[in-house]
Amino acid sequence: MDKRKPIIALDFPDLVTVQTFLAKFPKNDSLNVKVGMELYYQAGPAIVTYLVEAGHQVFLDLKLHDIPNTVGRAMEGLARLGVAMTNLHGAGGKEMMKAAVAGLQKGTPLGQTPPLLIAVTQLTSTSEQSMQEEQLITTSLEESVAHYGKLAQECGLDGVVCSAKEVSVIKASTSSDFLCVTPGIRPKKGELGDQKRVMTPLEAKQIGSDFIVVGRPITQAVDPYKAYQEILAEWNGEIK
């Protein structure tokens, strides 16, 4: 995946809506796109194959969280789809994460590299208060995120999903090459929606995010391609 390009969250219900959206971008532009639950559960693996064959780099964001055997076998299947990155919930634990790594390796066709595997730490829609009250976690949110980062690295994962606000703490508790994939990205004065821990593309760049994930600020914009270009420019430090 090209780190200079934002990952566009294709949170749409079907192939036709995806095609209509992508038609607003120049033909032959290879994009970083994210397929999440909304699209995958309605359009199935065929949507992933469609995007891969169209030349896009796909982050398959299904956030697996189940017993180790189930997650390992599911990852084995997902590895055959040709995605560049996929993920699970770090809260599933070490045995589950190790099974996922093994499953991806087993399922990846000979001669190909397994997708990057990253662990969700605390969702960017979670505040410290809700984490403490609803998950009964008594540490700070930063400590919880750092903890999941360390576990994920111990299990052989490539990085985490976190807010850009936690990039420094993740890098300090793991290593500088441990990937921080950061959703919860909003342009200055952009609508937050359900996101709680947000940063602008420029702030995320300055703090060291490896990848930014952007959905509604692009997909719901009046001119999605223009919105994408503005975010791309900011992410690449061209707008200060």
Ligand SMILES: O=c1ccn([C@@H]2O[C@H](COP(=O)(O)O)[C@@H](O)[C@H]2O)c(=O)[nH]1
């Ligand atoms: O902690 C997380 C993990 C995943 N996401 C996903 O990223 C996009 C963000 O969309 P926006 O419209 O830019 O808010 C969405 O697909 C989420 O499922 C996240 O936001 N936070």
